[in-house]
Amino acid sequence: MKTAIALFIITTASGCFFKKKPEFPSFNFLMKDSSTVFNTKNIPDDKPFVMIYFSPDCKECQKETRNILDHMQSLKDVNFYFLTNDSFDRLKVFDDYYKIYNYKNIVLGWDDQFGYIKYFHPTGTPYSILFDTNKRAQAVFVGEMQPNQLLKKINSL
Secondary structure, eight states: OHHHHHHHHHHHHHHHHTOOOOOOOOOEEEETTSSOEEEGGGSOSSSOEEEEEOOTTOHHHHHHHHHHHHTHHHHTTSEEEEEEOSOHHHHHHHHHHHTGGGOTTEEEEEOTTOHHHHHHOOOSSSEEEEEOTTSOEEEEEESOOOHHHHHHHHHTO
């Protein structure tokens, strides 16, 4: 009996060591040019990145965007993916207002198939997740994310 219990414990414990890391979710979203489809599997793994679920009309989202843009010099080595499932027209207005098109490390996307919601289950907007270069989540920011909080997390990677 002791042998059976020991084997059970060893088998169960060894399973923990050989578990495959969770795969980064693959879903499509439409880029701001309204014709290019981007799949999240194509996110480069050369630098950390942040996926931000937002609403163009959300005041906290707007403040977070302004904070990110104001601190872009210190955040230039981070890629940002802003995703919304609000109307595509509102996404374009957001892009024009903040001139996101001027930032090579920011991608705006229309998540019309609700991939972000399906995989990450945000509880509101903004909802930001920091990923390392191995595409593993390192931090979740619910509500307005402050650049100094993000930088602190990035520097600890």
